[in-house]
Amino acid sequence: MAKHALKIIPLGGLGEIGKNMMALEYADDIIVIDAGVMFPEEAMLGIDLIIPDITYLLENRSKIRGIVITHGHEDHIGALPYVLKQLDVPIYATPLAHGLISVKLKEHKMKRGAKLNVVEPGGRVSLGAFNVELFRVCHSIPDAVGLAIGTPLGTIVHTGDFKMDHTPVDGKPSDFTRLAKLGSEGVLLLLSDSTYVELQGYTPSEQVVGDTLERIMAKAPARVIVCTFASLISRVQQVINAAAKHDRRVCMVGRSMVDTAQIALKMGYLQAPPGVLVRLDEIRHLPQRQVAIVATGTQGEPTSALVRMANHDHPQLHIVPGDTVVMSATAIPGNEKVVNRTINNLFRQGASVLYDRLEQVHVHGHASQEELKMMINLTKPRFFVPIHGEYRHLALHAQLAQVMGIPKSNTFVLEDGDVLELTPEKGKVSGKVASGPIYVDGLGAWDMTSVVLRDRKMLSKDGIVVVILAIDKRTGKVMTTPDVISFGFVDSKESPELMEATRNLLTDTLDHGRDHGADPGFINIKVKEVLSKFLFQQTKRRPMILPVALEL
């Protein structure tokens, strides 16, 4: 048995286990895989961004040899500006991811000091005890890679986000040959994407969407507005191809769409025949039948181009009857309601809307069951750890691996923060490191604590009632009738009797309590107790009660 065990540590804790960040450790070396963000749900009050907890990495900063990026999506690169502020380590990424990271760091005014390195798909980099090969996989962004990581104990394969797609738009399929070779040489551990383990069969090729888009561009009587993710560069390529074929010009709308397209065009990941791309002010002069627009807003983001159009609130673009809107994406869980609202409003404006329940206008970027089985069969790993998914996805993926013959004792369903210690013979979860989500609100200088979040939740439920008492410091007597102000509780203009009754109750209560003098602690408790009981009786609501005693 080797002297050291390998440690496999999914970090992040942002919802999908191991997705936004992982660490691999052997003796004095650590490599980090990805550094992504999550966007908060509607119910996460006032949070702008969620980033992984890197306490463990900070505690072991001297061991870290680098961060390897699997692809350029926000949930894999978005936390780099925050992480690099605290950890000055080199980054390794494929060309497109490198381009997107550069722009991101520039926005954060951090480009100058960062140690950014480009590795071509198929290339290698040696990081301490780890020899990392970046092999090509298909995903919904070009230049995505999985990692074949040579370690003193054997090879680890980390799939990244992947699907198999034999006919990708960029003509570069996943590197099956390499995977098969790795498998025949022996793989110690497979870490595999579990996102779509619930789906049977195969994920359709991105080409399928191209066919649908062509049909739409040919048939639509007027403008075609295609909405998709800015990062879905092959989708944008297919819109350009279909539009050009049917004599339409293409206009990009929305800051992230324009920015990403510019990088992709410059780097050659996106191509357009001369004259096809036009600016927004140019489309006015074109017949509607010759216009295609590519915009963001598929998740119902309130400030996106699409949502503003749907609400008749965009400065330059208005939906007119005859417009065809194509929602070339699916709603991320939690966004369904706002996406549906956007579609409803587009119909109200007279558009014809095509979305996933009606037409095949989107395919996702992750492997379905048969592809996951193929990945296991090609790599033939001794140990299996499902990653990238919520707990149920990992549990189902583990079941799948077991059906394929990997012993249950060699399959590990981890949670973020779990430390899996692995030797060539066996694995066990040996501990737990910090991994909670870190909430970033506003400047991010003020980290969100659970107290602040809890208070916001309470405030949002039944509002707040503030009671202001002026108390004579010397006599301990309440000097005036208490002032009662409420927010988000009841409309005090509409219920003056309730406010009056509250004031009277407080005056009575505090008169009785006079003997206790002006002990602010007592007054505080007494006011809270009496008032919460009274207000609940009257309204069945439980506002936060905030007594403020001014001693004068």
Next chain:
Amino acid sequence: MAKHALKIIPLGGLGEIGKNMMALEYADDIIVIDAGVMFPEEAMLGIDLIIPDITYLLENRSKIRGIVITHGHEDHIGALPYVLKQLDVPIYATPLAHGLISVKLKEHKMKRGAKLNVVEPGGRVSLGAFNVELFRVCHSIPDAVGLAIGTPLGTIVHTGDFKMDHTPVDGKPSDFTRLAKLGSEGVLLLLSDSTYVELQGYTPSEQVVGDTLERIMAKAPARVIVCTFASLISRVQQVINAAAKHDRRVCMVGRSMVDTAQIALKMGYLQAPPGVLVRLDEIRHLPQRQVAIVATGTQGEPTSALVRMANHDHPQLHIVPGDTVVMSATAIPGNEKVVNRTINNLFRQGASVLYDRLEQVHVHGHASQEELKMMINLTKPRFFVPIHGEYRHLALHAQLAQVMGIPKSNTFVLEDGDVLELTPEKGKVSGKVASGPIYVDGLGAWDMTSVVLRDRKMLSKDGIVVVILAIDKRTGKVMTTPDVISFGFVDSKESPELMEATRNLLTDTLDHGRDHGADPGFINIKVKEVLSKFLFQQTKRRPMILPVALEL
């Protein structure tokens, strides 16, 4: 042309147009169809229930001849306790709906005065100018009906919630013969359920779920826990059938499940072989292989039996490895996140969970495209108004009708509150009546106003900062250093410097402003202005700022 026009008025405004309440009016007669509630989304802060606005009905109370109920689901009967408090009109419902309404009114202590009438499916009731026939349709609850409404201008067919299902569990399919007869006699207007217009083909029969349940009951190594809606009585029947066949006892868990099952058993809508149904305290003594449990909680409701089990928080039931949990329902849009969280937690507890993405453990209760076409073809209406759906559903359903040959000018996509005036020759939207959602919070005595809701939203975003100033009434001078208290803004314990800086800023500001005396209006504005600017600079957050000036 007849002297009066028919008025068709979808009310409610709770999300799906015309779903929760509709009014039909001719001259001096109004009939109301259904009186349902909606349950709020997670983002609707602190709201318990949403009911329709019945202002129009109250203004025309003398015309109302009765409320006809299409079936016993909450979104069709749940608002009756609120409506009947203000409108003392007779209710007409089929036996099961009648039973469920009785229980509901009893809970609200209103049973005694209510004018509840039972009409058997196939029966008729004459209400002023309207002759209403309740014809049988299939839906996810027994005794559901559509309405064939004779009026002086022609027949209106209102489908209610329906699907076609040729092999329903209760053996009573939709009354196609009656629909065909109505169609051959001439239908003026079809009002048809649009909920599942996005789905191609036919909705599978409820029997399909029975087959899946049987397979699961046969194969499961230990307990089977089936979660579904309490109102889905035919689903519960199928669980009982499958369990009995495979030698399992059935135990109902959760108040609404037990209550509904009791009514359904008493009325004969649910049947169980002797000895099959057992109490919760009896299952302890049974081998796990002989236990089936039916529970609520499919929407991730925090207090439901299932969610408490998933969180290891149920007093009597704990999930143990080997348990099979069947989620026999789909997540209602907006609930996906909490449902997924529940499934994750069940897997964490060691259960094997079967849900809609993995097995056909649920079919829904609404017609898909081919059934909707069949409905139009059977009834052959002159006018068509899609109902029961969000705007996009109605727009798509109108398109479908137009493809089937109904002229565009005879198709109306309404919004709640729209008044469609119809004569045998033509229709037009002639006005708008009040139809917004009415939010019920707590006792409901305190209606939610938009001010209260807006305040709750603001509070939930960045919290609140309360500034307390004691001002000498005579001199207009601030008497002490201002007190600053925050909730949900920043953790004041963690950021004493910010609080200190805020207090100093306020003291400075108010010293400068001393010349202006103690005008509370000015102080209020000044504090808000200075503080919001300062706090945004410091934190990029925008809390509500509440200055409280005590004049002493």
